[in-house]
Amino acid sequence: MNLEMKSDIKNKLNTLARFCAYQERCKQDVLKKMSEIGVLIDEKEALLQQLIDEKFFDEQRFANAYVSGKFKINQWGKNKIKAGLYQKGVANLFIENALSQIDEEAYLQLAQQLAQKQIPKIKAQNKEQLLQKLFFHLSQKGFESEVIRQAIG
Numbered sequence: 001m002n003l004e005m006k007s008d009i010k011n012k013l014n015t016l017a018r019f020c021a022y023q024e025r026c027k028q029d030v031l032k033k034m035s036e037i038g039v040l041i042d043e044k045e046a047l048l049q050q051l052i053d054e055k056f057f058d059e060q061r062f063a064n065a066y067v068s069g070k071f072k073i074n075q076w077g078k079n080k081i082k083a084g085l086y087q088k089g090v091a092n093l094f095i096e097n098a099l100s101q102i103d104e105e106a107y108l109q110l111a112q113q114l115a116q117k118q119i120p121k122i123k124a125q126n127k128e129q130l131l132q133k134l135f136f137h138l139s140q141k142g143f144e145s146e147v148i149r150q151a152i153g
Contacts, residue, residue: 009043009047012034012038012039012043012047013047013051015033015037016030016033016034016037016039016047016051016056017051017054017056019033020051020056020057021056023065024061024062024066025057025062026057026062026063026066026088026089026090027048027057027059027089028088028089029088030048030051030057031044031048034048059090059091059094060094060098062088062094063085063094063095063097063098064097064101066084066090067081067098067099067101067102068101070084071102071107071110075110075114075141076141077111077138077141077142077143077144077147078102078107078142078143078144079139079142079143079144080141080142081142082099082142083142108147108150108151111138111143111147111148111150112151114137114138114141114151115134115138115151115152118134118137119134122134131152134152135148138151138152
């Protein structure tokens with residue numbers, strides 16, 4: 001391997017390291033970035049392993065950060081969070097571990113708060129219609145049926 005090739009790989013590694021240091025990334029994001037910066041197929045595994053070894057990216061850490069952000073900031077339920085992580089190509093084990101970090105009491109409280117906040121916005125002719133619309137709203141936010149029933153029950 002000549003000096004120019006080593007320098008090129010080092011530059012790619014530095015670019016990827018900065019990319020990962022900016023915010024938590026999943027493997028899919030890193031592989032996409034590799035394609036964008038022209039990483040060759042035979043370089044990908046070595047660069048990926050180097051990033052993992054140097055703790056620039058970690059799938060479990062990404063899943064934990066994603067769950068925390070989507071729950072606290074976006075106020076999403078577990079179903080919607082799980083779907084988002086699945087789309088990112090995160091393994092089920094990491095998804096389940098990250099979702100288990102959500103406090104069940106805080107989760108139910110969030111569903112109740114969202115329901116209360118939504119009630120004045122709903123135009124319903126009767127209580128049954130109101131409950132249906134609330135149920136639909138909370139399911140769109142990703143909450144499970146059982147949690148919704150508890151929240152609006």
